Amino acid sequence: MHETRTYPEGVPSWIDIEQPDLPAAMAFYGGLFGWSFESAEGPHGDAAYVVARHDGREAAGLAAHDASPDAPPTWNTYVAVTDAEAAAQRIVDAGGTVRTGPVEAGRAGRAVMAIDPAGAAFRLWEAGTLAGVQAVNEPGAWNFAYLQTTDAAEPAFYTRVFGWEFADLGFSTLIRAPGYGDHLAATVDPHIRERQAGVATPQGFEDAMAWLAPPPADEPSQWHISFTVADRDDTAAAAERLGGRVLSSIDTDWTRDAVIRDPQGGRFTASQFVPPGR
Numbered sequence: 001m002h003e004t005r006t007y008p009e010g011v012p013s014w015i016d017i018e019q020p021d022l023p024a025a026m027a028f029y030g031g032l033f034g035w036s037f038e039s040a041e042g043p044h045g046d047a048a049y050v051v052a053r054h055d056g057r058e059a060a061g062l063a064a065h066d067a068s069p070d071a072p073p074t075w076n077t078y079v080a081v082t083d084a085e086a087a088a089q090r091i092v093d094a095g096g097t098v099r100t101g102p103v104e105a106g107r108a109g110r111a112v113m114a115i116d117p118a119g120a121a122f123r124l125w126e127a128g129t130l131a132g133v134q135a136v137n138e139p140g141a142w143n144f145a146y147l148q149t150t151d152a153a154e155p156a157f158y159t160r161v162f163g164w165e166f167a168d169l170g171f172s173t174l175i176r177a178p179g180y181g182d183h184l185a186a187t188v189d190p191h192i193r194e195r196q197a198g199v200a201t202p203q204g205f206e207d208a209m210a211w212l213a214p215p216p217a218d219e220p221s222q223w224h225i226s227f228t229v230a231d232r233d234d235t236a237a238a239a240e241r242l243g244g245r246v247l248s249s250i251d252t253d254w255t256r257d258a259v260i261r262d263p264q265g266g267r268f269t270a271s272q273f274v275p276p277g278r
Helices: 022-033 084-093 154-162 180-186 192-197 232-241
Strands: 012-019 036-040 049-054 057-064 075-080 097-104 109-115 121-127 141-148 165-168 173-176 208-213 222-228 245-251 255-261 267-273
Touching: 012 022, 012 121, 012 141, 022 036, 022 049, 022 057, 022 232, 057 141, 075 222, 084 097, 084 109, 084 121, 084 154, 097 121, 121 222, 141 267, 154 165, 180 192, 232 245, 232 255, 232 267
Parallel strands: 012 057, 075 121, 141 208, 222 267
Antiparallel strands: 012 075, 036 049, 049 057, 097 109, 109 121, 141 222, 165 173, 173 208, 245 255, 255 267
């Protein structure tokens, strides 16, 4: 049995995607990551919603939803909150927009759909029985969220709403939730600091939960996600066999990444962790 992974306020805790053909989406992601699926009540009134499981643990949500030709499916990032109404009010006070919610998802929890001042959509999750994603940071599971924007005012908005810190590391900007490392060390990951020290991660990385990055060329501000994979090239090849398309590949100091578009247009990054010197 795995201990339940919980998420303190301000930490991304759930991901899902809405697609026109739910069975086709299940076939693609199930084939790519080995996920299984079970029906659930969606966090925003979906007619059909399934929870993907990785090795029996919650990995993501997939929903049936008619997509607009001008708005392809997008992976949604949910940020954990303890009080959905209070967090929604902070969003409005900081200059963002609340589109819907809080919306009940049965006993699982409550969701809010919001837009930040630069136009990037994100969501809030007030957990009930669904604490959030349970399979993380392993091949076939969610790894990081990315705030892709060129708006210099974005950090101030998220700092005001969630208390986030933005750290320029030179090669990229890390987004931290202060105290998250302490929470992990006290719950599901007691050796987080020792393990990270073994691969010389940047200072404060135990609080890391997202990255700030520019969006793809000619695209608006948005949230993006990455999944951990064992081998970037093998995953890219499998995605294309399953009907997806590899949009780009890049090697960084820490990862080997491929941006992949699924058959219905949803985009994500497959990321292979390769620490320096290995």
